[in-house]
Amino acid sequence: MQQRMLIFAMGVLLAMSTETSANGLDFEALVSEQGAVSQLPSLLRFDARDGTALSYRHYPSDSPTALVLLHGSGTDSKYLATFAQALADAGAAAVYTPDVRGHGPSPQRRGDIDYINQLEDDLADFIYHIKAENSAISSIVVGGHSSGGGLAIRFAGGEYGHLASAYLLLAPYLGHDAPTVRNNSGGWAEPSVAKIIALSLLNRLGVTSLNGSTVLRFNLPAEYRNGSETLAYSYRLMTGFNPSNYRDDLRSINVPSLILTGAADEAFFADRFESTVRPHVPDAAVVTVPDTSHLGLLVSEDGIEAACHWLQTFGKF
Template structure:
């Protein structure tokens, strides 16, 4: 039988070093693969940003506008509109040194229309993903009507680390629905009627609602047909699911606890003739829940302050931003 040769001491040490190096290399490769997999998974779960769209973690594509430079002002639109509703304020503020951002809420405007997610927790999380993707800091958040609830819920769920100030214009806060703890709210039957109108003939309802929206049915009030048609255009661009389910979201969501978490300066603007969200059940109650609130009431003002009273609103927003 032939003799099996064995390596001498130096050869044995070289062999062991080689095995150790190979093992280390294998471990590094495995670890590197795990890190790569983790990064890949994180990337898949993160928001994806392009020039005018952010894709949320659940795959919803949100359209947004980002104009100008300077301190950031983030706008949340009302029902059933889109970021276009803010164009007068955005155009004014970029001329005064501000960066303005507004998005179309999921299901609204040019954003995609998923089958679910038409609740304020999701709306607030969508907004947070946009804010984080753009890395906005010390921003002022402004919400109109339904958008006021979005601002309140955003702060409640995501804190004030990126928030300098907030503003509520004709906002649905603090709580629209009549309940045992909110006796001044509107009965659920009112909002059930809105949902029935959406199902029956959404196109006509979107046109009819412009009358009370702009207080067009008051003697002496004149609103252009173009303004009514612009509201209708935006409303029709919103998807059916959003149009239907958002009615329940803004009417049945209680924002009282959300507002109590807001400690930054707040501006509240409301019209005394708001026929969509009456002053007495909204702005005045909202102001009581905010420690640094300034309430401004436009005498005879409608729900559509963004357009009918745009010059005054622009001036008030600018003064608030500079204060």
């Protein structure tokens, strides 16, 4: 059996090495998003089940819907400010943007977590916190951008998926083997493929002691760094931030869902989401915003309008 696993791993290695990496993402869109930093809500805290105080931002609204919006890889909740504030101002949802464990200005351990499923536990704890803090909330939408969308999909397929009333997935990362993903996410990510394969095989054999090893790095140009970025992930953080199995996880979504992408996405093939998602989530709404990049999706007026409309109507479907 171990020999068959090794042959499979070599096949994955070859498949992941056949394309040439692109130059990366358009970070000018990120700069424009961070223009709203002066208007950022202050960081608040909630206690996860292990006693760790984790950070989040809250964009209040009178809406009975709460949207938990998860940021993508390498960064934190700041860059979601424009999108989150617009939804709250429109009355579409009260928006909460947590700094995922291992990220943010001062994480306990940057780029690492304690065990693979810890981010799902944290998200469940955060939802319980929101419900306890605001009894007027009647619907919880779990959403995310890029890897944050991948975590939302993982959450849907896990033990806490029932906590979500709907899912809002913004250019979600489905996994390295999904047809929607460009090689190395368009040059943004640099995985240590051989190390990932070796650790994956060890985990299948029950060996997890090396899961703190760094296996993934991100190409954030120096001019866009401010000290709060997270430029490398351990194996357990990388794995826990991704869908467990995107097909199975997507099939677990039996509530309203919106997949929103930008037609000019540099990390993913926007035109492949419809055919990839539809077989597993037949009732999902799939919307592509013209002339919009991966990061630009979060400041696109058309994208924000589509998300607002969906949030205000999903309960009527």
